[in-house]
Amino acid sequence: MQMNPIEPTDSTTLQYVHWFRHSAPYINAHRGKTFVLMFDGEAVQHENFQHIIHDIALLHSLGIRLILVHGARPQINQNLKASQLQTPFHNHRRITTRESLGAVMSASGSIRLQIEALLSMGLANSPMYGARIDVVSGNLITAKPYGIRDGIDFQLSGEVRSVDTDAIQRHLNSQNIVLLGPTGYSTTGEVFNLLAEEVATKTAISLKADKLIFLGKQHGLLNEHGQLQREVAPHQLDRHILQYQDSNPDIALHLQGAKTASLQGVHRVHLISYAYDGALVEELFTRDGSGTMITDAHYEEVRTANIQDVGGLISLLRPLEEEGILVYRSRERLENEIDQFAVIERDGTILACAALYPIPTAEGELRSAEIACVAVHPSYRKSNRGSQILHYLEEKARALGIQQLFILTTRTAHWFLEQGFEQASVDELPNARQALYNYQRSSIVCKKPL
The missing domain is CATH 3.40.1160.10 (Acetylglutamate kinase-like)
Structure with a gap:
């Protein structure tokens, strides 16, 4: 017995179904x-x-x-x-x-x-x-x-x-x-x-x-x-x-x-x-x-990092780098890129950090940036500080005219998907970033339009 193929759903209906499913947490x-x-x-x-x-x-x-x-x-x-x-x-x-x-x-x-x-x-x-x-x-x-x-x-x-x-x-x-x-x-x-x-x-x-x-x-x-x-x-x-x-x-x-x-x-x-x-x-x-x-819900404010934060960043990042979760960054590199980082600091301790790197784009490509080095102190990983610092960098990207964000990760793709990213292929990266992709790490690529 031959089964009739299921009729394809038009894009408008798919968008509605996608939105309705994702509205369930807010309804609850x-x-x-x-x-x-x-x-x-x-x-x-x-x-x-x-x-x-x-x-x-x-x-x-x-x-x-x-x-x-x-x-x-x-x-x-x-x-x-x-x-x-x-x-x-x-x-x-x-x-x-x-x-x-x-x-x-x-x-x-x-x-x-x-x-x-x-x-x-x-x-x-x-x-x-x-x-x-x-x-x-x-x-x-x-x-x-x-x-x-x-x-x-x-x-x-x-x-x-x-x-x-x-x-x-x-x-x-x-x-x-x-x-x-x-x-x-x-x-x-x-x-x-x-x-x-x-x-x-x-x-x-x-x-x-x-x-x-x-x-x-x-x-x-x-x-x-x-x-x-x-x-x-x-x-x-x-x-x-x-x-x-x-x-x-x-x-x-x-x-x-x-x-x-x-x-x-x-x-x-x-x-x-x-x-x-x-x-x-x-x-x-x-x-x-x-x-x-x-909202006054945030106890600590997100801010742009400064040179005095380098020591705290190293303390936060080194354990994750040793586990292979993050790519190693030297002190010199952190000092040179400090303006790209945002941090949440409390009583002199860096609780969370992340960095925003604009990606050079060719003519015809959307203005893009990569969010990298997202890290939260082990004692605070059940808080919303990761989401908070990600939101801060998204607003910074919008202010810079960035049209889409990318992240590359080996272990935390599911968390970024929960934050509104969607899985993408290496081919979807801007050409300048594709050229630097490390195929040995085989990082998962996720993107988010702004």
């Missing part, structure tokens, strides 16, 4: 976790917002506990214009007069109804088909007056006094999505206009949320070369806050919220774009993400 890691998502009024007006709603429904279906926080600045401005009212600003904060409060409440209520309606969609042939999502909101944020600052009375503009975490947890435990807006209520029954960024930040801190996610105008933070920074520590945000303070105060508010949350127990804060379709899914379910993550 995020299930049952609490995420606070903040998006401003511009995001609600953007054409991509319906896709964001679809992605929010997807996160909910995967068992992620969600608190959504929306802003309303452009909607409030539209209502004020329609009512021929004006509200002054001071230090980028609205002074909410009693006459303007109706415009604030109307805008916030309208957005809440719009989001509830979108999350209630269940049309066939749509991503929301079969989704049953209960959205709850209410008097979950207690506010107090912002008061008089610089001699200016902010009237009905307020700040968060407390978050009803018990009520929010009950709603989350009942598989509801919690929706909060830029308003809060005082114990005397007054309504205050709040900064949505502050509501999101204080809520994430109070709930000890696993993630706080800001959906803003841009993908994340850019370095001085205009390249996306994938990961930033909280203490590195100050210069960015100053940079955006006057030119783009909305981004500055996101960054200030990210810094505050990071320093008060929220270990992962993400900055992504509301205009980029799929940014939320890409950020949460792929290794590199789509935006910038702010």
Whole structure:
């Protein structure tokens, strides 16, 4: 009996299957976790917002506990214009007069109804088909007056006094999505206009949320070369806050919220774009993400090595060289190539190192580099320091315009495959590196596009 051959799968389907398989660890890691998502009024007006709603429904279906926080600045401005009212600003904060409060409440209520309606969609042939999502909101944020600052009375503009975490947890435990807006209520029954960024930040801190996610105008933070920074520590945000303070105060508010949350127990804060379709899914379910993550998780920082590190490098590398895991490097060679190395150092001991060597490329070849000499101190090999230093060199390579990375290894290929590399052949190396390939070592070649 002759069997029919299996039809080949097209490349698009294969890419989808590959991505879906590799998203499984993230799906497992995020299930049952609490995420606070903040998006401003511009995001609600953007054409991509319906896709964001679809992605929010997807996160909910995967068992992620969600608190959504929306802003309303452009909607409030539209209502004020329609009512021929004006509200002054001071230090980028609205002074909410009693006459303007109706415009604030109307805008916030309208957005809440719009989001509830979108999350209630269940049309066939749509991503929301079969989704049953209960959205709850209410008097979950207690506010107090912002008061008089610089001699200016902010009237009905307020700040968060407390978050009803018990009520929010009950709603989350009942598989509801919690929706909060830029308003809060005082114990005397007054309504205050709040900064949505502050509501999101204080809520994430109070709930000890696993993630706080800001959906803003841009993908994340850019370095001085205009390249996306994938990961930033909280203490590195100050210069960015100053940079955006006057030119783009909305981004500055996101960054200030990210810094505050990071320093008060929220270990992962993400900055992504509301205009980029799929940014939320890409950020949460792929290794590199789509935006910038702010985290204080790293106890030691990665840095470029200096000449004083040579002795520590020799101590770390010699045992691995004697085992034949690494190629021998003399002290003289280490001194000459020290600028290529990155290290993690703690109390005078080099805990991990790796080197980035740009590869000369001919015309028509992709700009390439080799990562070599990856080593971690034996006492710290169960930590993430190897991944940390590899990530540092990948960012350095991107800044240099490198388009693909190669590694050659005899024993640790599986670890590099876990870090997003894929096995390649010697023929795929740039010609200059092929000429130096040591066939006696028979190293496995792996590559990673950037």
